Amino acid sequence: MSDRHFDALATRFAEKIYGGAKGAIRLAVLQADLTEALPARPLRVLDIGAGLGHMSLWLAQQGHQVTLAEPALPMLDGARERFAEAGINAEFIHSPWQGLAEAELPPFDLVLCHAVLEWLAEPFAILPALHRLTAPEGWLSLAFYNRDALVYRNLLKGHFRKLRKDSLAGEKQSLTPQMPVDPRELDAQLAMGWQVEQRSGVRVFHDYMPSEFQAKAPLDALLEMELAHRRHPAFAGLGRYLHWICRPRSAGQE
Numbered sequence: 001m002s003d004r005h006f007d008a009l010a011t012r013f014a015e016k017i018y019g020g021a022k023g024a025i026r027l028a029v030l031q032a033d034l035t036e037a038l039p040a041r042p043l044r045v046l047d048i049g050a051g052l053g054h055m056s057l058w059l060a061q062q063g064h065q066v067t068l069a070e071p072a073l074p075m076l077d078g079a080r081e082r083f084a085e086a087g088i089n090a091e092f093i094h095s096p097w098q099g100l101a102e103a104e105l106p107p108f109d110l111v112l113c114h115a116v117l118e119w120l121a122e123p124f125a126i127l128p129a130l131h132r133l134t135a136p137e138g139w140l141s142l143a144f145y146n147r148d149a150l151v152y153r154n155l156l157k158g159h160f161r162k163l164r165k166d167s168l169a170g171e172k173q174s175l176t177p178q179m180p181v182d183p184r185e186l187d188a189q190l191a192m193g194w195q196v197e198q199r200s201g202v203r204v205f206h207d208y209m210p211s212e213f214q215a216k217a218p219l220d221a222l223l224e225m226e227l228a229h230r231r232h233p234a235f236a237g238l239g240r241y242l243h244w245i246c247r248p249r250s251a252g253q254e
Contacts (some may be wrong), residue, residue: 144222151163
């Protein structure tokens with residue numbers, strides 16, 4: 001197994017991930033979490049696996065200095081177009097995370113690593129690079145595809161044979177990630193170098209709704225309820241994605 005990039009699937013990715021309520025909920029939760037966690041001053045931001053630049057553009061519009069890194073050139077070109085249309089400058093790097101680890105980049109105040117771990121052959125191999133790229137007093141915004149939610153979804157569908165075989169990875173051309181992340185394993189991996197300060201679920205109920213209810217639900221109501229329940233003790237862990245905001249263990253509190 002190798003790391004998965006999206007050179008040939010950029011358009012499909014854009015339509016599937018950001019073309020409807022799923023993408024709107026994802027952006028709303030990530031933006032709400034970051035608004036709560038970050039100080040009210042300009043930050044140097046690195047977005048690893050930036051995709052089409054949705055989160056980076058939002059941060060740039062808040063006055064932050066943004067660098068986007070993306071291994072799939074069609075995705076990076078899409079991000080460039082998005083920034084150009086908005087009239088906002090940013091730095092764009094065509095590189096996988098391994099290239100960033102080897103580059104002599106100064107540490108950033110905020111590092112975004114959203115929907116990256118689950119597409120890597122070895123999801124936790126990136127963690128030392130994330131630590132080096134994050135300033136000692138900085139923040140890491142880590143969003144990942146939640147294995148628990150995938151197991152629960154398969155339980156609800158009665159896919160017991162798949163669960164017995166532990167066959168949860170997506171097919172080659174599927175947008176289901178190849179390495180869904182077990183949050184307890186990630187917690188253990190982070191424990192030595194990071195303090196997880198904030199945890200939210202992304203789409204804690206939307207993806208479990210019957211399709212007819214999904215279609216009828218107003219987007220503003222979906223966003224309101226997802227935001228209201230993203231940290232509910234019983235529901236947060238069912239989020240299709242989990243969003244953790246981490247700080248290096250040596251970091252002081254602001």
